[in-house]
Amino acid sequence: MAAHHPANESTRSNRDADCCPTAEHALSEQELAADVRTLSAVGSDTRYEALRLIADRDEDICVCELEPALGVSQGAVSQALSRLYAAGLVTRRKDGRWRYYGATPRADRLLDVLDETRRLENE
Numbered sequence: 001m002a003a004h005h006p007a008n009e010s011t012r013s014n015r016d017a018d019c020c021p022t023a024e025h026a027l028s029e030q031e032l033a034a035d036v037r038t039l040s041a042v043g044s045d046t047r048y049e050a051l052r053l054i055a056d057r058d059e060d061i062c063v064c065e066l067e068p069a070l071g072v073s074q075g076a077v078s079q080a081l082s083r084l085y086a087a088g089l090v091t092r093r094k095d096g097r098w099r100y101y102g103a104t105p106r107a108d109r110l111l112d113v114l115d116e117t118r119r120l121e122n123e
Contacts, residue, residue, distance in 0.1 A: 038088075038089070040087075047080040047083055050077065051103070053070075057103075063100070066081075090102060090103060
């Protein structure tokens with residue numbers, strides 16, 4: 001996100017008077033930051049593929065099933081899942097020595113939107 005620079009305000013005000021209004025969006029700073037965190041959470045191949053694998057299941061998936069499917073180290077899978085959990089995209093529960101992950105409704109909706117935009121792109 002761009003930093004707020006008071007010096008730019010006077011320049012912007014002078015320019016606005018001569019040109020056009022400053023572009024604005026309807027999101028609060030908190031909403032914008034939350035969206036950036038969410039998009040950042042799926043911004044790596046490992047995290048995105050992990051989320052897809054989790055969301056494609058009707059039931060929670062064991063981390064032991066994700067490791068071979070993703071083809072990365074246990075540490076990389078753990079970091080990816082922690083990041084997705086922190087972003088509110090997956091749930092997790094422990095059963096004995098294993099952790100199980102499931103997609104949240106927010107993750108399902110995000111993936112649905114991505115699928116739809118891909119379909120529109122291919123039309």
